[in-house]
Amino acid sequence: MNLPMFFASILRTLRRNPWRGLLMMAGVAVGIASLTILTSIGESTRRETMKRFKNMLGTFDTVLIRPGSSKNRGMVSLTNVEPSLKFEDANAIAAELPEIRQVAEVQNAFDIDVKYRDRNSTPSIFGVSSNWLELRGDEVAQGAFFSEDDVRSLARVAVLGSDAQKQLFPGEDPVGKSIEIGNVPFVVRGVMVPRGAGPAGGSLDNLIFIPVTTASKRLFNRDFLTMLIAQLKDPTQGQVAVDRIASLLRSRHHIAPGALDDFNLSNPRAVMDQVTAMGSTIEKLLRIVAALATGIGGIVIMSITLIGVSERRKEIGVRRAVGASRTAILAQFLLEAVLLALGGGVTGVAIGVGGTQIVSQFQHLPFLIQPGAMLVAITLSIALGLLFGVYPALKAAGTNPIDALRE
Amino acid sequence: MIRLQNVSRTYSRDSVPVTALRDASFEIQQGDFVVIRGASGSGKSTLLNILGCLDLPSSGTYMLDGADMSCRGDAELSRIRSQKIGFVFQSFNLLPRTTAIENVELPMIYSGQRLSRVRAAAALERVGLAARQGHFATELSGGEQQRVAIARGLINDPALILADEPTGNLDQNSGAEVMSILHDLNDEGRTIVLVTHDDAVAAHARRALILRDGVVEEAEVTR
Numbered sequence: 001m002n003l004p005m006f007f008a009s010i011l012r013t014l015r016r017n018p019w020r021g022l023l024m025m026a027g028v029a030v031g032i033a034s035l036t037i038l039t040s041i042g043e044s045t046r047r048e049t050m051k052r053f054k055n056m057l058g059t060f061d062t063v064l065i066r067p068g069s070s071k072n073r074g075m076v077s078l079t080n081v082e083p084s085l086k087f088e089d090a091n092a093i094a095a096e097l098p099e100i101r102q103v104a105e106v107q108n109a110f111d112i113d114v115k116y117r118d119r120n121s122t123p124s125i126f127g128v129s130s131n132w133l134e135l136r137g138d139e140v141a142q143g144a145f146f147s148e149d150d151v152r153s154l155a156r157v158a159v160l161g162s163d164a165q166k167q168l169f170p171g172e173d174p175v176g177k178s179i180e181i182g183n184v185p186f187v188v189r190g191v192m193v194p195r196g197a198g199p200a201g202g203s204l205d206n207l208i209f210i211p212v213t214t215a216s217k218r219l220f221n222r223d224f225l226t227m228l229i230a231q232l233k234d235p236t237q238g239q240v241a242v243d244r245i246a247s248l249l250r251s252r253h254h255i256a257p258g259a260l261d262d263f264n265l266s267n268p269r270a271v272m273d274q275v276t277a278m279g280s281t282i283e284k285l286l287r288i289v290a291a292l293a294t295g296i297g298g299i300v301i302m303s304i305t306l307i308g309v310s311e312r313r314k315e316i317g318v319r320r321a322v323g324a325s326r327t328a329i330l331a332q333f334l335l336e337a338v339l340l341a342l343g344g345g346v347t348g349v350a351i352g353v354g355g356t357q358i359v360s361q362f363q364h365l366p367f368l369i370q371p372g373a374m375l376v377a378i379t380l381s382i383a384l385g386l387l388f389g390v391y392p393a394l395k396a397a398g399t400n401p402i403d404a405l406r407e
Numbered sequence: 408m409i410r411l412q413n414v415s416r417t418y419s420r421d422s423v424p425v426t427a428l429r430d431a432s433f434e435i436q437q438g439d440f441v442v443i444r445g446a447s448g449s450g451k452s453t454l455l456n457i458l459g460c461l462d463l464p465s466s467g468t469y470m471l472d473g474a475d476m477s478c479r480g481d482a483e484l485s486r487i488r489s490q491k492i493g494f495v496f497q498s499f500n501l502l503p504r505t506t507a508i509e510n511v512e513l514p515m516i517y518s519g520q521r522l523s524r525v526r527a528a529a530a531l532e533r534v535g536l537a538a539r540q541g542h543f544a545t546e547l548s549g550g551e552q553q554r555v556a557i558a559r560g561l562i563n564d565p566a567l568i569l570a571d572e573p574t575g576n577l578d579q580n581s582g583a584e585v586m587s588i589l590h591d592l593n594d595e596g597r598t599i600v601l602v603t604h605d606d607a608v609a610a611h612a613r614r615a616l617i618l619r620d621g622v623v624e625e626a627e628v629t630r
Contacts, residue, residue, distance in 0.1 A: 005516045005523055009509075016504040318500045321461060322559065323489025323517035325482045402456050405500065 001328060011333055021340055024304050028344025028384060029351060031294030032377045036352025038290045041359050042283040044368040046276065049199065053275055053382060056198045057268040058136030061235035063100075063242055064268065065093075065228040065249070069260045076265040084223035084262040087216075089252060090228050096248060099233055099241040104136075105129045105212045106227040109220060114168065114208065115180040121167040125181060127215020142174040143190025150189075151211040152280050158186040161195040163206035182219055186210065227315075238267035294380065297344065298388035305337050305392035309399070316396055317404030330397035337389025338382055345381025349374050408566070408598055409435040409458065414467035414477075416453050427453040429621040435614075437475075437566065438598045440590075442609045444626065445618030451602045452571065454618065458600060459492050460484045472566075489518040493560030495589075497572035499552040500546035501559075507531060507551075508540040511558045518563045530558040535587055545611070550581025557588055569594060570601045573630045574608055586611055 014021050054060070068082040087105060094103040107127040114121045130148045132138065146157045158179060165174055174188045195204040216222055232241050242265045249263050309316075316329055326331075353369060360367045416428040427450045435441055445451050451514050455464035457469055460476055461484075469476045471491065476484070501510045511527040520526065531537055531543060534554035544552055551571060570589065575583035586608060593599045606629060617626040 002516050002519045002521070002523070005512065009513070009516055012505070012509065091530070314500060315502050318502060319513065319517075320485070321459070321488065321494045322502075323485055323563070325485035325517070327482065328485070328517055345454035401461050402452075405496065 001063060003357050004356060006328075006332070007335075010332060010339065011295050014336060020304060020308065021343070024337075024340040025344035025347055027297035027300030027305070028294065028381050029297070029348040031290065031297040032345045032348025033351035033355060034293050035290040035380070036349050036373065036377055037355040038283070039373045040356040040368055040370060041363070041365065042286060043370060043373075044356075044360060044365045045363075046280070046283070047368070049275060050272065051106050052197050052199045052201075053268075055195045055204050055270070058138065058229075059231075060269045060272065061232045061238075062135060062268060063230045063232065063238065063245060064087075064126050064266045065226065065230060065245060066264050066266075067226065067262065069262060069264060070140055070227070071340070081224070081226050082262060083222070084253060085191055085225040086223060087225065089249060090225065092252060093228065093230055093245055094246060095246050097230075097241070099237055099244060099314075101231045101233050102135070103129075103227040103231070106132075106229065107212050107215045107220065107222065107224075108207075108226050109215075112182050112219075114164070115181075116168040116174075116177065119168050121164060121206075123161065123164040125132065125215065125219070126209045126399050127219070128209055128211040128291055129212050134208065135231050138195065139193040140190045141193045142173075143188070145209070146189055146211050151213050154214045155211055156184065156186045156214060156218065157189040157210065159190045159209040160238060161187060161192050161205040161207040161209075163192045163203050164208050167206075175348060181208065181210065184219055185191070238269055242267055248406050292365045294384065298384045299340075301337055301341055301385060302388040302392060305333065305389055306395065308336075309333065309392050309396045312396075313399055313404040313407060316399045317401040320399075320401035321405060326397040330393045333393035333396040334386065334389045337403065338385035341381045341385025342378070345378050345384075348381070349377050352377070408437040408439075410470040411457075412468045412470075414457065414464040416450075416457060416462065417465045426616055426621050428457070428464075428623075429523065431623040432467075433616065433623060435598060435600065438572055438593070438596045440593045440611065440613045441601070442612035442615045442628070443600065443602045443618065444604070444609060444615060449618040450621040453621075454623070455571055455600065455602055457492070458567075459494060460488050485517065489514060489563060491565050491567055493557075493563070493565040493568045495556055495560050495568065495570035495573045498573040498604050499544070499549070499556045499576070501552055501555055503544060505603075506541050506543055507536060507547065507555045510544065510555055511562055513559060514563050527558070527562060530562050531555070533561070534558045535584075548581070549577050550584055552579065553577060553585050554588065558586065558619060565597070567598045567600070570599065572603055573601070574605060575601070577596055580609070596613070 067084045088103045090103045100271045110124050112125045130151050177188050198204045414431045444550045483616045508527050512523045615626040615628045
């Protein structure tokens, strides 16, 4: 067989029957486009969710320890927090558990009045130990974070989250300025780099950091903590560390066997895995829907090719008479179907990329092109052409040339 | 060149066996010009299809150039059609939405010939249609379409040309043109087997076979 001529002849057939081809391509294109959009949006949603959780949770190789049993978890504020976590607990965990590198202490509260001259704001106040930056992966944009000495000396220094800075010091350098937090004067030491949005989409930057000791003794007058962050030496040992911390705290808090914990522990990595798994279930469902749409595209290919076979019986007869074998006829019809499916696939990917761009703009998601997914889509469309083209092609190959020529 | 020995062909039509060709035995020499005549339904097309390797005998042997065609597979029969046989049909059977030259090139896809365009152009020139290369079948007259079909039949340089009522759909002038081309091809040494009802067409042949209810008999050429 003369392959270049064979291909040329097939392309000519496709070109001279544009409507048939467009119809067939459209079916596949719709399926592939939806598959591309769903996959890309699914992936960028997953990444965005992960990013937001990461914004909230900070680094992953930690165990978060909060007061109260896991039954009544929720918003922590100074008014409803269970006073079970103490500074001594933090020291004990850091000193006694070999799995833990260091522990950060946190005492935070919401809706505290903050003033700078005539401007007011009500950010969250985070009393934290000086190792916060290291444990959370946060960064300082301007000035500096407070030091171990500041913590030890109950210094009245504050580091502003970027939202708090915008509200209190619009267009003004806050470093060195004096603010009042709950009527106690503080000096601004620095400004944080924005963390971005949290899982619910809200800002994580409307806050002010002060030394945890200052918060405890000078501001809130409480000796209990709202959170401890224990940093793991080995990130894979999260569950072991959770168990060790739990038994240490139970013994320190004299909790009888069988009684509920008065604290709760979470491992960000485990939370992340849960979130990711949840996302992928939805993604799987959507993909099944898109795969169905693509399958319908395949059925369109099959039915139109079948119509083509019965319309082109005479052509098949002529080709057979001038020397085409059954295999050559099979190859011709199969290749036509594959090329159209491929055309539909490429169109679908193009539409899908455009659609993804539009959807990610509306959903405020990062626009993300995955070459791998495109390759899968293209391969899928070829497979679709083969799968749904084979039956009509067999039918074409089985056409009796004598009958076909007599018609 | 062609030798049939006790060739029969039986169809099953609505599960009733129909014998279209009964015990045919004859030879055709290379370069002969044979006309096959007979009433419709007498088995002319069946015979032509067997000669053209489109159909297989139910029994008997068909030798083409010394090789037995009776028991070949599809791929081999296709190759023989492509190399040795040129078909000309009553209804021309040009492909729609395909230009004259593309129609002429068609057999070369399957024979694997090179320089297709040049050869196809030469074949069209040969039938007097050099100026019609890019015309679609629907833009050509019946006579022109049949000449394109002859060029298509010729393109692989076959030794045997099988024509089934080639002038049946043509006016007298076009028919005469077609017959004169077939004559030329015969003069080049190609074997022509022609099925026709038309006495004037039959008069071109050197030899006549007549089919009556599937039985082949030798007949006189009437001039």
